[in-house]
Amino acid sequence: xxxxxxxxxxxxxxxxxxxxxxxxxxxxxxxxxxxxxxxxxxxxxxxxxxxxxxxxxxxxxxxxxxxxxxxxxxxxxxxxxxxxx
Amino acid sequence: xxxxxxxxxxxxxxxxxxxxxxxxxxxxxxxxxxxxxxxxxxxxxxxxxxxxxxxxxxxxxxxxxxxxxxxxxxxxxxxxxxxxx
Amino acid sequence: xxxxxxxxxxxxxxxxxxxxxxxxxxxxxxxxxxxxxxxxxxxxxxxxxxxxxxxxxxxxxxxxxxxxxxxxxxxxxxxxxxxxx
Amino acid sequence: xxxxxxxxxxxxxxxxxxxxxxxxxxxxxxxxxxxxxxxxxxxxxxxxxxxxxxxxxxxxxxxxxxxxxxxxxxxxxxxxxxxxx
Amino acid sequence: xxxxxxxxxxxxxxxxxxxxxxxxxxxxxxxxxxxxxxxxxxxxxxxxxxxxxxxxxxxxxxxxxxxxxxxxxxxxxxxxxxxxx
Amino acid sequence: xxxxxxxxxxxxxxxxxxxxxxxxxxxxxxxxxxxxxxxxxxxxxxxxxxxxxxxxxxxxxxxxxxxxxxxxxxxxxxxxxxxxx
Numbered sequence: 001x002x003x004x005x006x007x008x009x010x011x012x013x014x015x016x017x018x019x020x021x022x023x024x025x026x027x028x029x030x031x032x033x034x035x036x037x038x039x040x041x042x043x044x045x046x047x048x049x050x051x052x053x054x055x056x057x058x059x060x061x062x063x064x065x066x067x068x069x070x071x072x073x074x075x076x077x078x079x080x081x082x083x084x085x
Numbered sequence: 086x087x088x089x090x091x092x093x094x095x096x097x098x099x100x101x102x103x104x105x106x107x108x109x110x111x112x113x114x115x116x117x118x119x120x121x122x123x124x125x126x127x128x129x130x131x132x133x134x135x136x137x138x139x140x141x142x143x144x145x146x147x148x149x150x151x152x153x154x155x156x157x158x159x160x161x162x163x164x165x166x167x168x169x170x
Numbered sequence: 171x172x173x174x175x176x177x178x179x180x181x182x183x184x185x186x187x188x189x190x191x192x193x194x195x196x197x198x199x200x201x202x203x204x205x206x207x208x209x210x211x212x213x214x215x216x217x218x219x220x221x222x223x224x225x226x227x228x229x230x231x232x233x234x235x236x237x238x239x240x241x242x243x244x245x246x247x248x249x250x251x252x253x254x255x
Numbered sequence: 256x257x258x259x260x261x262x263x264x265x266x267x268x269x270x271x272x273x274x275x276x277x278x279x280x281x282x283x284x285x286x287x288x289x290x291x292x293x294x295x296x297x298x299x300x301x302x303x304x305x306x307x308x309x310x311x312x313x314x315x316x317x318x319x320x321x322x323x324x325x326x327x328x329x330x331x332x333x334x335x336x337x338x339x340x
Numbered sequence: 341x342x343x344x345x346x347x348x349x350x351x352x353x354x355x356x357x358x359x360x361x362x363x364x365x366x367x368x369x370x371x372x373x374x375x376x377x378x379x380x381x382x383x384x385x386x387x388x389x390x391x392x393x394x395x396x397x398x399x400x401x402x403x404x405x406x407x408x409x410x411x412x413x414x415x416x417x418x419x420x421x422x423x424x425x
Numbered sequence: 426x427x428x429x430x431x432x433x434x435x436x437x438x439x440x441x442x443x444x445x446x447x448x449x450x451x452x453x454x455x456x457x458x459x460x461x462x463x464x465x466x467x468x469x470x471x472x473x474x475x476x477x478x479x480x481x482x483x484x485x486x487x488x489x490x491x492x493x494x495x496x497x498x499x500x501x502x503x504x505x506x507x508x509x510x
Binding site for chain 3: 090092093095109110112113114117118123127130134136137140141143144147148150151155
């Protein structure tokens, strides 16, 4: 089996959510460049280019917004404004 | 018929939602460059440029935010703060 | 009359919403470069530059977030967590 | 008086909201380059560079998200899921 | 004391909120380049580069989204769909 | 132990939330370039490039959106539209 399907956006912890955001960012690259060999050739290029690194970090940040919202920010408490009822 | 119209943002799974995000990102490109021939000529360029790949991944990430929200993040449970009523 | 005013963000379908997102992205360009002649001169440049095409797609994606939210994602059902009352 | 203060994010129509988004995008530039003379010198440069035009359009799109949300998307109806009560 | 800590995201007006967004954008730069002297050296460069100016405006726009949401968009009225109860 | 796991998105203050946003932005870079030595070599490059600095600030801004939402914007009051019940 090549790649696991994305089953859920829910994770146990913020740390696992971040790992999922990374996975989604990579998945978005694999779509356009499906060849693992080509991606490996490119890796030394972008992994030493600060601007590429920052851009990758940005894509992760956008996915992390989605995942954090999906998990209600892993909150275990009730936001204050709900307690006013 | 050339292309299917976008009927709904709702998908059964997070994986299908991701596929739709990819489709929307491509649709956004096709608008500006409707010629499939030209797009095919450009493909070898951007599919080997790390920064282009990251940028595509970012557009997908933005659409995925929309689609995930539309699907209530494919949640099958109730966020905790709603249970306090 | 030159251009129709933007009357509403509401559309009948996700497809029409996407068309509106494209219109808003163009409107954002016209603001800075109001000359249609100049914009037409620039078109062959950016419509063959992959990075420009991806960037346009991104602006469309951002507007699509707004429009999709405005239309409650064209949902015809009630999110599950509202059914718990 | 040099510039009007930003009093409210509320506008009567989506069109006026777009005009406000443009104003905010410009305001964000004026902060870093307060000299109107310098900005005027730069104008012929970026108003003929497709990528700059797209980037300006993106900043407008981000502000338009904020303004549209502030105005509840200029909706005059109740989202369906509120009607289920 | 060098810099005031960020105490709150709440501001009295949309104008003050914009000023805070600018402050946060600068704070994000200071993190990576803490030397005020170096930042001052860079200023003539980016303050005359249209693309840098647009990029700064974009960071401000993103922070303004956060601050506007924190302040409930400085609304003094109730969104219509709440009045249906 | 190399790095602490991300335990929570909740912080006591907006200032601490900003510090967490910075941490997440860095974490997104470390994923792609895990070598601390290489990152240190790159630092003098991007810390003196205005556009890199602005890009870093943008990634922080995106993470700050997530963290601020997670913390209900550190609000201690109830938004007005909730008081109408």
